[in-house]
Amino acid sequence: MKFKKIVVFIFSILAFFNAADAQDTSAVSTPLDYSFPKTYELSGVMISGTEFYDKTVLQSLSGLMVGQKIKIPGEEIGNAITALWKQKLFDDVKIKILDITGDKLSIEIVVREKPRLSTFAIKGIRKGRATTLRDELTLKAGNIITENLFVTTEAQIKKFYNEKGYTDAKVTFETIEDDPKKNTSKLRIKIDEGSKIKIENIVFHGNNSVPSGKLKRTFKKTKESRRFLAKSKFIESDFEDDKQKLIAKYLSLGYRDIEIIKDSVYKSKSNRVSIDITVNEGQKYFFRNLSFVGNTKYTSAQLLDILKINRGDVYNQSLLDSRLNMSQTELDISTLYMDDGYLFFRIEPVEVLVENDSIDLEIRMYEGPQAKINKVSVKGNTKTSDHVVLRELRTKPGQLFSRSDITRSMRELATVGYFNPEALNINTVPHPESGTVDIEYIVEERPNDQIELSAGWGVNSVVGTLGLTLNNFSTRKMFNPRAWTPVPSGDGQRLSLRAQSNGTFYQAYSASFTEPWFGGKKPNALSVSVYHSVQTNGYAKNEPLRSVLYTTGGSVGIGKRLRWPDDYFVIQYSLNLQRYNNVYNSLGQSNIPSVPQGISNSFSLKIALSRNSTNQAIYPSKGSSITFSVQATPPYSMFNGVDYTTIAETERYRWLEFHKWKFDASFFTPVIGKLVIMSRANFGYIGNYNPLVGMTPFERFWVGGSGLMGFNLDGRELIALRGYQDYTLTPIVHQRVVTNLGVIDNPVREGGTIYNRYTFELRYPISTNPQATIFPLLFAEAGGAWLQFKDFNPFQLYRSVGAGVRIFLPMFGMIGLDYGYGFDVPANSTDGQFNKGNFHFLLGQQF
Secondary structure, three states, X not given: OHHHHHHHHHHHHHHHHHHHHHOOXXXXXXXXXXXXXXXEEEEEEEEEOOOOOOHHHHHHHHOOOOOOEEEEOOHHHHHHHHHHHHOOOEEEEEEEEEEEEOOEEEEEEEEEEOOEEEEEEEEOOOHHHHHHHHHHOOOOOOOEOOHHHHHHHHHHHHHHHHOOOOOOOEEEEEEEEEEOOOOEEEEEEEEEOOOOOEEEEEEEEOOOOOOHHHHHHHOOOOOOOOOOOXXXXXXXXXXXXXXXXXXXXXXXXXXXXXEEEEEEEEEEEOOXXXXXXXXXXXXXXXXXXXXXXXXXXXXXXXXXXXXXXOOOOEOOHHHXXXXXXXXXXXXXXXXXXXOOOOOOOEEEEEEEEEEOOEEEEEEEEEOOOOOEEEEEEEEOOOOOOHHHHHOOOOOOOOOEOOHHHHHHHHHHHHHOOOEOHHHOEEEEEEEOOOOEEEEXXXXXXXXXXXXXXXXXXXXXXXXXXXXXXXXXXXXXXXXXXXXXXXXXXXOOEEEEEEEEEOOOOEEEEEEEEEEOOOOOOOOEEEEEEEEEEEEEOOOOOOOOOOOEEEEEEEEEEEEEEOOOOOOOEEEEEEEEEEEEEEEOOOOOOOXXXXXXXXXXXXXXXXXEEEEEOOOOOOOOOOEEEEEEEEEEOOOHHHOOOOOOOOOOHHHHOOEOOOEEEEEEEEXXXXXXXXXXXXXXXXXXXXXXXXOOOOOOOOOOEEEOEOOOOOOOOOOOEEEOEOOOOOOOOOOEEEEEEEEOOEEEEEXXXXXXXXXXXXXXXXXXXXXXXXXXXEEEEEEEEEEEEEOOHHHOOOOOOEXXXXXXXXXXXXXXXXEEEEEEEEOOOOOOOOOOOOOOEEEEEEEOOOO
16 A cells, blocks of 8 residues: 555656646745645646647646645646546656646647557458458458457457468557647558468267267368368367257267267377367167156147157257257147147146166147237338238237248248348247237348340340349339339339340340239239340341341230148230231241241130249249149130141141140259259150141240340240250251252251250359359250150250359349350260350340
8 A cells, every 4th residue: 555655646646747847837826845745736737739639637647626625746637638548548647737826727739649540551362352351351441559449450360360270370560650630540461371370180089889980970160171171270169069960969869868078179290280089978878768748738648749759769959959949851749739829838848757878858848829910010111012911911910829830931931032041030029918929020121123245146146135123113103203212112123124135136025924813812813925036137227138037926815822722823915916027028938937927826824723832033943843734725726727738838827726836834942051963854845736737937946055034025934954055955857958059958947846854053153242242154055946845755865064153232133153064965966066065155034
């Protein structure tokens, strides 16, 4: 205590000597005598030298206030200086005497602030990593350069490098004066990354029952460097997580007493560590007697059927937990109750007897009352109207609470396309006193309107596309000027405008509109579309050598969600009308010889039954999408009385008749982590009613290449098969052409009337951010097309493999680049002519 007083007294004396040196002594009317302490009353306290801090706050921190009695020399002055130094905001603190009049004393507290940061640079590492690191740091211009700033920044940098396996990274700081007038300094951060620390060996001790190799496989991120294709780096937090996975593995094998006695991590080489883990496995246990207590809704036998655990089974703790609560693959007891309104249901397994290697289990249950939904609300929908969100939900006020309904509602919100699937959340607020629950769905809007800028190969040249798709449009708000921000939106309607052209050879225009809830009460989707295209041989209008195909059409459709076989099914009906006018040139030639001369009309009804259970639209990781459709025209030849053996070719296809069958199925299967397998099968067939009329030359399948979606020429469907050039897998017809040199064989491709295709893709997402979803893929494909059904062979296919990447940007849609290698030579090609490797670039489309 005496020592403390002496130190304070010395600081006080030093402070006043500094003040005496700095002050204008002529202003002091009464000289100070430090030999005899005297008490003064503070008549004024001034603060100077600060630019960024509140002077009132600094005075308060000093503890010196006007009217206060202080002794000179005494503790008060020293305490004031110490208090300000403790803030670590100043490089210098002084107290000056301004005036002494009698027992009145006025002082000035003079501070010099620590410099502030103007800019900082990261040296010693490559530019790309420095940019990434800069985003991780909280360091910014204006920060006060203090020791604490260095400590915090160094900790953030080391955390960044620890997560990458560089546990020996070193950081040094250098400050450089920038602007003395503004008291700013630059900061140079020098980083020595060192070597990435890899794991040389993981050695287990005490594992007498479970092989070391099996235990190593439970470690998902802590892996030995010598394992094939394994990324080896030591990260402390990952190691801790993997140790918990090790415990879980033992528990699943019946070793309920498992414990990790010790573990050690030590350097075996300069950039290698080895890990020793010692376990005490304990005894292996088995289930013996299982009983339920507190169950009145269901019998014990019914609950045991769901539990699916029998006497003598290995005591698997994780299996028991999943069968009681939230199984990901099958029905569990908790879901059984909660789907029937038992929100307050609780279940707890209790080991009532452990005898040798057997465990008797008593499962204690509290069923509680059934809860009804009181209020359902949505939060975070800044663009989409409340009623658009609420109509997609399966949870309605007045219904019994159901966990499955909530899960399905979350799936609907994820697939509707308006919200970020990664940010969806739910908040349930139970009210036990009234037996009700409030449910709040939390969403985050994401941009989903698209500007399409696509380029592809069609009509023997590059075709450019410009399109605008508004996926959350609102016709209801069109006449509200305030709703144009920049377009009226929020009602879930879809408006699409599209134009394609390559100059004089081809132009196409289309527009479509979809109202997903026509009438506003039921999910019946109304869709309307119109389109018009012009394809020429390149000659200008009114030139005699000009030939042109005009295609004009439209469709009206209605879609309805079904409840049987389940509510993933949708049935759609559409009426389609197309008018084709193929105008030959003065020489009787057409640039599309497969299309008959003159006008052809197609009026058809299409029925499509589909089931989509995928968990999201952009990067589905589970579920399936299956569609079966039939499109048919009236069988005019059966009732129009026309003799098709003598009819002119221009009249034969005046009204087209055909029936078209299609089947498409895609399955998404999660493998490990985010790795997903996509398997797909496609089949299409066109038939006729009357062999005398023949097969329609329209609506056929053209297989091979990138498959430029949305391209409408003669109703043809372009089927992508990567690794081959466009249309090269389409059947060929050999025509005999008479020339001056005689009769020659002219091979011409005609669309197939039947095709099939199989696709297998392995996908892994690099980013699932809704602003930029990115996933590379490996693929294998096989398919083919045939001119007649009798030639169809589902196993005689053209095969290819390759790799690619997909990038989804909200404003542009899906962008893709693939490289495919085809193994088989297309018909009418030779090995020399056949290009086995092909790049396929896609902008605004997806395979």
